[in-house]
Amino acid sequence: MQHTDKYKLNLIENSDAFSPDALNENMQKLEAALEEVTAHADAGDQAEAAARAALAQRVTALEARRAVVGTYTGNGIKAGQTIDLGFTPAAVLLGKDGKGLYLLTPENPGIYPTSPPYLQIVEGGFRVTYNEVSYADGGWNTPNQKYFFAALL
Helix, strand or coil: CEECCCCCCEECCCCCCCCHHHHHHHHHHHHHHHHHHHHHHHHHHHHHHHHHHHHHHHHHHHHHCCEEEEEEECCCCCCCEEEECCCCCCEEEEEECCCEEEEECCCCCCCCCCCCCCEEEECCEEEECCCHHHHHCCCCCCCCCEEEEEEEC
16 A cells, blocks of 8 residues: 555555555544644634734733823913813923923812912813913913923823
8 A cells, every 4th residue: 555745644556455444544644634733723823812912911001101292272261271182181281482381280280279270180181261360471371372282191
């Protein structure tokens, strides 16, 4: 009886007497080869799943830390305006044309001891209001004044 070169499967020749043994041996070799392929595929799936989990962990860590840098223009309205960030910041750094820089935090929630404060962190962003006192010293909601900010979670 001859065998295949690569997998050494039995080749039945015309002159061989029919016997199920040769066919059964071929089936056992095929089953063993398929088990090995399946084991390698499972190991590859597990490695791929581990890589995806690690990537998801890194993305979650990055998403947990947010920073937004931007600008807003003062509207001069006494009721003020809320600058929407999409998250409630832990700190906001505000500035205007090199004339002022202010760090707004929950521990330092507003400027000037008034109610409401001219600057305050609110759910989803921060709020700037206006009145004459604020306008006199430049304020943070002066009409048509451009302000810049950096907000951090």
